[in-house]
Amino acid sequence: MELTREEESALKGEQGEIMEMAYRILVATGEATDAEKLIPIEWAHLSGVNYNTIGDAGEEFLLSISKDARVKVKTTLNPMGFDIDNVSNYNLDENFISKQLSIKNSYEAIGVTPSFSCIPYEIFDIPKKNTQVAFAESNAAIHANSYDNLKTNKESAFSALASAITGKSPYSSLRKEDSPNLSIRMKVSNPTELTYGMLGFFAGKVGDTSVNISGLEEMDKRQCKAMCGGMGTSGTCAKFLFGDGDSDCEKIDFDEKEMKNVHDELNTAEKGDIITLGSPQLGLDEISDLAAKLKGRSFKKRCMVFTPRTIKEQARKIGYTNELERAGCEILSDCCTCLTPLINKDNVDAVTTNSIKGAFYLKNSNGVGVNLKSLTEIVEEETQ
Amino acid sequence: MNKILVQGNIEGVVLKSENPINFLGTVDKKTGIISDKNHDLFGKSIANSILVFPSGVGSSVGAYTIYSIKSNNAAPLAMICKKADLTVATGCALANIPVLIISNNEFDSLVNGMKIKINTKSTSPISIL
Numbered sequence: 001m002e003l004t005r006e007e008e009s010a011l012k013g014e015q016g017e018i019m020e021m022a023y024r025i026l027v028a029t030g031e032a033t034d035a036e037k038l039i040p041i042e043w044a045h046l047s048g049v050n051y052n053t054i055g056d057a058g059e060e061f062l063l064s065i066s067k068d069a070r071v072k073v074k075t076t077l078n079p080m081g082f083d084i085d086n087v088s089n090y091n092l093d094e095n096f097i098s099k100q101l102s103i104k105n106s107y108e109a110i111g112v113t114p115s116f117s118c119i120p121y122e123i124f125d126i127p128k129k130n131t132q133v134a135f136a137e138s139n140a141a142i143h144a145n146s147y148d149n150l151k152t153n154k155e156s157a158f159s160a161l162a163s164a165i166t167g168k169s170p171y172s173s174l175r176k177e178d179s180p181n182l183s184i185r186m187k188v189s190n191p192t193e194l195t196y197g198m199l200g201f202f203a204g205k206v207g208d209t210s211v212n213i214s215g216l217e218e219m220d221k222r223q224c225k226a227m228c229g230g231m232g233t234s235g236t237c238a239k240f241l242f243g244d245g246d247s248d249c250e251k252i253d254f255d256e257k258e259m260k261n262v263h264d265e266l267n268t269a270e271k272g273d274i275i276t277l278g279s280p281q282l283g284l285d286e287i288s289d290l291a292a293k294l295k296g297r298s299f300k301k302r303c304m305v306f307t308p309r310t311i312k313e314q315a316r317k318i319g320y321t322n323e324l325e326r327a328g329c330e331i332l333s334d335c336c337t338c339l340t341p342l343i344n345k346d347n348v349d350a351v352t353t354n355s356i357k358g359a360f361y362l363k364n365s366n367g368v369g370v371n372l373k374s375l376t377e378i379v380e381e382e383t384q
Numbered sequence: 385m386n387k388i389l390v391q392g393n394i395e396g397v398v399l400k401s402e403n404p405i406n407f408l409g410t411v412d413k414k415t416g417i418i419s420d421k422n423h424d425l426f427g428k429s430i431a432n433s434i435l436v437f438p439s440g441v442g443s444s445v446g447a448y449t450i451y452s453i454k455s456n457n458a459a460p461l462a463m464i465c466k467k468a469d470l471t472v473a474t475g476c477a478l479a480n481i482p483v484l485i486i487s488n489n490e491f492d493s494l495v496n497g498m499k500i501k502i503n504t505k506s507t508s509p510i511s512i513l
Contacts (some may be wrong), residue, residue, distance in 0.1 A: 028476065032473040
């Protein structure tokens with residue numbers, strides 16, 4: 001990999017230990033992915049925030065760099081483990097809370113915008129076409145590449161952090177080109193967001209770094225997000241290109257049979273004890289739509305709704321949060337279904353959700369059963 | 385093709401495995417001992433070795449484990465793999481542990497107990513002592 005004189009100097013430690021480490025991460029990542037050089041990026045989005053994912057080692061590392069490290073570009077970050085406003089309702093142990101707060105403080109100390117959201121593309125302005133960014137959250141990287149005309153690889157927590165500190169990323173893979181060798185043909189009719197989530201999950205399994213996708217009907221935001229979330233969960237693929245692709249492209253159908261395979265893999269329970277909505281977190285459109293769907297109805301069991309803090313505040317002003325709380329929803333900011341410590345298998349056997357991404361982590365990390373339903377089915381069957 | 389992921393200059397004794405290593409969950413953070421019963425290094429510590437293995441596998445959070453074992457003075461002196469993976473690359477970058485990627489033939493020529501010198505600035509970065 002070619003480095004400029006300034007980059008070489010940073011790698012030698014002439015600009016301090018933090019810069020040396022950050023460039024070491026970029027060079028190691030770049031060499032591993034056959035990058036030819038480093039290029040500037042304008043926005044980094046970090047993962048590795050929830051204490052459940054990074055543990056003591058992550059907490060200690062962030063604390064150790066927080067004194068000297070500072071971000072050089074706009075930097076936002078993923079959800080953490082709880083909503084500080086209502087954490088006392090959830091019986092979390094003191095150790096989790098104090099370690100999570102330490103992680104939060106470290107990120108704030110290095111200058112990260114405390115967005116605690118996995119949908120940066122819905123709560124921040126999108127830069128101009130073809131801008132290079134560095135997103136470590138998989139659904140956000142896929143959304144950025146596929147719908148927002150931005151360029152990013154599916155970054156690791158570490159490469160995104162190094163990019164935040166240096167303002168640079170290795171020039172490789174999707175930053176340079178995308179020529180998928182595979183096209184997926186959507187063959188399932190009357191799709192819901194659940195269908196699109198399963199389609200994404202399937203695409204992530206069969207795709208390499210990008211895939212063509214055809215046969216899609218007009219999709220709403222919820223469905224687009226579900227597809228990105230599903231894909232990010234199952235593989236390394238990080239971009240949809242819409243259309244059939246070249247004629248020599250291998251074609252694979254996503255039909256009822258393939259859909260059933262994904263459903264059977266992730267749907268492990270007949271019914272849930274609680275409901276979660278959000279993974280990815282809900283945007284304002286989805287909150288507004290949910291409030292409308294719940295008019296005159298209320299949930300028969302607990303329903304957790306995950307949304308970014310900025311959206312929650314807007315929703316409060318418009319009156320949606322009142323509507324949702326009246327219908328029995330618990331609205332949570334700063335956290336999400338994925339890897340949440342708020343759902344514990346000691347108290348909960350199974351969770352009903354419309355999120356494929358959420359389902360995967362509930363099943364594999366929280367160890368609870370999962371009952372998949374579309375939002376329409378959830379409202380029909382779980383409210384009165 | 386050979387690659388240098390993290391630079392360095394060090395001498396040590398080869399500890400070789402034919403199995404990939406999942407750093408998250410199968411390497412003890414305090415001692416560097418491999419706890420996976422199905423692994424060919426089960427019960428052995430990777431501390432202060434030149435660890436030769438095919439590649440890292442598993443969650444990228446395993447990079448923090450590599451950082452931890454280094455903080456606890458239980459990390460290898462260097463790692464040599466056949467295949468580059470981002471967990472080993474970023475973990476060793478965090479912890480400043482040299483990492484080289486070598487060919488299958490070179491991999492086969494390294495055996496347990498061999499004393500070697502790594503100098504990533506040299507034209508032949510690995511030499512047998």
